[in-house]
Amino acid sequence: MLLNKPEHELRSDFQNLASDLRWSAVELKAIAERLRQAGNEVDAQSLLKTCQVLETAEERLAIYASEVKAHKIHLE
Numbered sequence: 859m860l861l862n863k864p865e866h867e868l869r870s871d872f873q874n875l876a877s878d879l880r881w882s883a884v885e886l887k888a889i890a891e892r893l894r895q896a897g898n899e900v901d902a903q904s905l906l907k908t909c910q911v912l913e914t915a916e917e918r919l920a921i922y923a924s925e926v927k928a929h930k931i932h933l934e
Contacts (some may be wrong), residue, residue, distance in 0.1 A: 864933040865926050872923035879916040891896040 861869060862922045890905035 859929060861927065862933065865931075867927075868921045868931070868933060869926040870918045872926065876916045876919035876923065879912045879919070883912040883916070886912070 883892050886905050890902040890909070892904040893899075893905065908934065
């Protein structure tokens with residue numbers, strides 16, 4: 859069954875947000891590595907914890923996008 863326009867837009871929004879979170883986590887990990895190399899382990903670890911939060915949110919959004927596609931989340 860095809861998605862209606864609101865469902866398609868919601869799925870697309872979920873996918874785009876997940877992608878943004880993934881990209882942000884990648885960038886923050888690179889910054890964390892530079893901090894670590896500069897001897898700032900505390901801030902590096904803090905950024906890595908933030909990355910874990912972003913990655914968890916990314917996974918949830920990907921699940922929501924799949925649920926929209928499977929019509930488990932339905933919009934009129």
